[in-house]
Amino acid sequence: MAPSSFPASDDSFSLRDLTAAALAKRLASLAEQAVPASAAESRRIRVDLVDAVHCFLPQLNGPLRLKLIGALGDYALAYCRGCDILIEGHVGNALAEGLQGGVVRVRGNAGRAAGLAMTAGTLAIYGSAAARVGAAMRGGELFVRGDVGDDAGVGMQGGMLVIGGNAGRRLGETGGNATIFLRGKAASLADGMVQRRLRKADELRLGMLLINASIRGAAKEFQRVIPAWMAAPEQAQRTGEVRPNW
Amino acid sequence: MNPPDPSDAGDRRWQKLSLAGEAADRFRRPAAAPSLQVPLAAKVRSASDLPVSDSPAVTTAHDATWGQEATSVQEATTAQRVTTAHGPSTAAGQATAADAGDQQIPLPFFWYDPPWQTVLPIDRQRLAETVGRWGVTVNIGSGELGPAASGGDRLPSLPATQSLSVDRPRSVLADVRWPAMVTRRSDRLGWCPSDAAHAQLVELRLGVTVNDSLGGGYSEAQWRMWQGDQRRGDERDERPESATVPLARPGDVSGAVAGAIAGAGARPRPGPFAFPPECERLADLSLATEQLRSLGAAAIYWSCDERDFESVLPHALAAEADGIIVRFGRSPERVLERYRRWQATVPIGQQYPRLWLAGRLLGAEETVKCLMLGASAVSISALCDRWLAPDRPTAAATAVAVGGGQPPAADLIAVEFQRAVEGIRDQISGWMRRLSVESVDGLAAAVAKLGPLD
DSSP, X not given: OOGXXXXXXXXXXXXXXXXXXXHHHHHHHHHHHOOOSOGGGSEEEEEEOXXXXXXXXXXXXXXXXXXXXXXXXXXXXXXXXXXXXXXXXXXXXSTTTTOEEEEEEESSOBOTTTTTTOOEEEEEESSOBOTTTTTTOOXXXXXXXXXXXXXXXXXXXXXXXXXXXXXXXXXTOOOTTOEEEESSOBSOXXXXXXXEEOOHHHHHHHHHHHHHTTOOSOGGGOEEEEEHHHHHHHHHTOTTOOOTTO | OOOOOXXXXXXXXXXXXXXXXXXHXXXXXXXXXXXXXXXXXXXXXXXXXXXXXXXXXXXXXXXXXXXXXXXXXXXXXXXXXXXXXXXXXXXXXXXXXXXXXXXXXXXXXXXXXXXXXXSOXXXXXXHHHHHHHTTOEEEOOHHHHHHHHXXXXXXXXXXXXXXXXXXXXXXXXXXXXXXXXXXXXXXXXXXXXXXXXXOSEEEEEOSOOOBTTTBTSOOHHHHHHHHTTOOOGGGOOOOOTTOOBOOSSTTXXXXXXXXXXXXXXXXXXXXXXXXXXXXXXGGGXXXXXXXXXXXXXXXXXXXXXXXXXXXHHHHHHHTTOSEEEEEOSSOSHHHHHHHHHHHTTSOTTOEEOEEEXXXXXXXXXXXXXXXXXXXXXXXXXXXXXXXXXXXXXXXXXXXXXXXXXXXXXXOHHHHHHHHHHHHHHHHXXXXXXXXXXXXXXXXXXXXXXXXXXX
């Protein structure tokens, strides 16, 4: 799953030769033909990008392994599922909006609202991300190795946001069952949010996920960003306290 | 579907003021039933829409007030000015795009933002179908109809295992045969991307719709409806239905609004976004429009509140949106006035967005007036929402009965709905015959020649 392990391509396309719409049709056709036995057996495709194309490959669905070489514009890879995609370049706003499954990895920086309203799957950004990363997330895992901008995780309802660097202002204006892990420092937290050390269970969970997402560092370097109302009962249940039922 | 009786007082006033000789004979001649279909694509401004600046009617056309008691006089007066300035036949001046391949809706009415969460999914489907079969565009999508009814690809609320399936997602709207409008909210709640391929219209909602009890927030029932109620038992929050979610930053259009915690132990919900989080300014919305176009062939309409209308309009034009739905406050008068004034500045040959009005229920005369002043459709939500009232358990059954052609005496609301829709429809048809126009856009084109309201 590491970025360097992307195998040799079965097919190769270039946007110099065909339009984004034509490429989408070709890929859909390839996905239809593919027999989804496992991710390792899925078709490997290399695409050379020319310009930062907007709205690139929406609703891509199928057992495809794509390597995109070049920069992407806004709204790239929206509502994809089941694909394993590696992007070698920077991407614009709203990358992988509504991601429904599969893996999207970016070896570069991402614009505003990466992983917007994603519901499942994994989005890993090995550079930095601009403001509102993970906005309105409902599920899945979003990793950013570098820094993130303001309002990270705003409106999150579920899923996990892992920030390897520092965060901007108003981090974690979330609700529901969202989880945010932060390694660096936040310029400010959103109202009602507090920073707490990881529990043992979180360390174990996060450690596995970091390995899976090819992000270096130990889980214990991270801290949780959680609502204050959730932190209070946790504080009361700390290990070492005498409980009445003992 | 009968036009108004030509012997009524309003018609006598009309003839006395404006018609004489041959022109009057033309109006008495039975005409073919005019079409009430409205194209969804953007309008194109044509040279024949230009106002006649030297017409005396232009200088006095806008002195009438917006009021129930003045409507008949105003309409007759407006119509007279049209006929005196340009003759009775104004069909040639219609401002439609006139593309034969464009989608159309059967009637210029739509049911906007219904409170679907108040009824069961099966009732939502029946009611939407009943109203839709009457020709009314219904605001509903897979998010509201639910997976049980649709088997569609509504975005799941829980993380799922990575799917390698190549099964194509299927929208619940794929099988409907009535005009449907789906809403893409900034937080994407209830949004199903494959709906865009089957709906006639996609609404890109800006701002937050405010309801009486919840301010700008969503109710727990709405959350359950959009999330499919698929959460695990330990994830259910206990917030009461009546809990309010106040706007923390009412003027903020750049970020989310924090939800309030209803009580001890309750989990807060994030508030709705007032503006798409991936955009920084209105100019960025052109790419959002482009993205929606890439998902299907539906017409793209932006929606906004009345106070934002003027700032949004030029950006909608630049983004080549097909239309704008404006949520007006007390009266649509100011919206129409601004729209007409702005419309006059659009260069000849350029496409510009249509105007749909959403708000309180407009009477028949007000509706006709709105269409004459440039609106392409008006909402009849207040009429239809009564079917979703929680104290009406038999509403769905009644709706089905009415849709099936059975006597509507079983429910007064059904009768009222039928009467109101037919009444407005007949009024529009009557005025179209009087003005010898063949389409709803023809009404607006005839009055547009009078120029901007000053």
